[in-house]
Amino acid sequence: MASKDEVIxxxxxxxxxxxxxxxxxxxxxxxxxxxxxxxxxxxYTSAMGDVGVQFEAGTLFLPHVLAASEAMNAGIKIxxxxxxxxxxxxxxxxxxxxxxxxxxxxxxxxDIVVSMLGIAGYDVIDLGRDVxxxxxxxxxxxxxxxVVGTSALMTTTMVTQIQVExxxxxxxxxxxxxxxxxxxxxxxxxxxxxxxxIYGESATDAVAKVKxxxxx
Numbered sequence: 001m002a003s004k005d006e007v008i009x010x011x012x013x014x015x016x017x018x019x020x021x022x023x024x025x026x027x028x029x030x031x032x033x034x035x036x037x038x039x040x041x042x043x044y045t046s047a048m049g050d051v052g053v054q055f056e057a058g059t060l061f062l063p064h065v066l067a068a069s070e071a072m073n074a075g076i077k078i079x080x081x082x083x084x085x086x087x088x089x090x091x092x093x094x095x096x097x098x099x100x101x102x103x104x105x106x107x108x109x110x111d112i113v114v115s116m117l118g119i120a121g122y123d124v125i126d127l128g129r130d131v132x133x134x135x136x137x138x139x140x141x142x143x144x145x146x147v148v149g150t151s152a153l154m155t156t157t158m159v160t161q162i163q164v165e166x167x168x169x170x171x172x173x174x175x176x177x178x179x180x181x182x183x184x185x186x187x188x189x190x191x192x193x194x195x196x197x198i199y200g201e202s203a204t205d206a207v208a209k210v211k212x213x214x215x216x
Contacts, residue, residue, distance in 0.1 A: 001029075002029040003033065004033060004039075006029075007026055007033060007035050008035075008040070008043045010026040011023065011026040011027070011044055012043050012044075012046060014026055014044075015044055015048055015050075015071055015072055016050065016051065017071075020070055020074035020075075021074075022071070023044065023071045023074050023075030024074050024078050027076075027078035027079050030079075031078070031079070037079040037082050038083070040079060041079060041118075041119060044072045044075055044076065044115070045112045045115050045116060047068070047072075048072055048108060048111065048112050049112065049203075051064065051068045051108065052108050055108070056184075062105075062106070065106070065108050069111050072111060073111070076115065083118065092123045093121045093122050093123075093211075094122060094146040094147075095123045095143050095144065095145035095146060096117055096122050096123070096124050096148075096149060097125045097127065097136065097139045097143055097145045098110060098113060098114055098124060098125070098127065098150075098151070099126065099131035099149075100152070101131060101150045101164075102130055102132045102133060103130065104130060104152050104154055104157035104183075105130050106153035106154075106183075107128070107129040107151075109151055109153070109184075110151040113149070113182065113200065113203045113207065116204070116206075117207055117210065122210070125143050125145065131150075133163045133167050134167065136148055136150065136167075137164070137171050140168060140171075140173050140177050141171065141173060146214045147180055147198070147210050147213060147214065148168075149179075149181070149182065149200070149206070150179075150180070150182075151181075152181070152185065152186060153183045154185065158183065158186055161186075161190075161194055161196070162194045165179060178198060179195075179196045179197050179198070180199070180209070180210065181194070181198070181199055181200070182206055186199060188201075198210065
């Protein structure tokens with residue numbers, strides 16, 4: 001049986017190698033060895049952070065990022081049932097709707113935030129990437145989350161975050177939810193300018209600010 005250190009190392013390697021099967025194997029071995037699923041997910045997200053750094057540096061490209069993200073999701077799928085079991089014993093801290101804005105297929109940062117919010121005890125509704133504004137509005141109406149977050153990794157798509165603010169207002173929902181923006185081109189100034197409640201500078205920062213805004 002694999003040791004905890006071996007499982008963590010395998011989980012990280014799987015992401016760096018863009019290997020979904022290895023990510024699944026790390027998850028299965030980890031569960032067999034009694035490793036906390038949260039620690040395995042933290043290993044995935046740590047490696048995803050490294051992939052992100054290499055992407056920013058130009059040593060990895062978008063197909064690599066998407067492949068790493070898919071590998072992480074394959075591993076998380078194995079761990080989810082176990083986490084759901086544990087979660088049912090813990091009161092959810094609230095719902096968060098999150099997605100990458102329309103026209104933008106980047107999901108690395110969003111995937112890490114989704115994982116970390118889940119670890120932190122939130123019920124996360126992940127809308128995926130290239131999500132139309134109306135889908136964010138419909139999800140707020142349907143799920144009544146505490147926070148709705150949009151991620152944008154291009155200056156051309158971040159302008160669509162304004163429409164989320166406007167359409168939530170038009171639907172009469174803006175006062176019922178906190179809005180969060182994040183992604184490489186976003187800044188605190190941008191969040192202030194469009195009227196968003198939270199700017200998540202990094203995945204850790206986003207989770208900390210969601211916790212602060214929900215009082216959890």
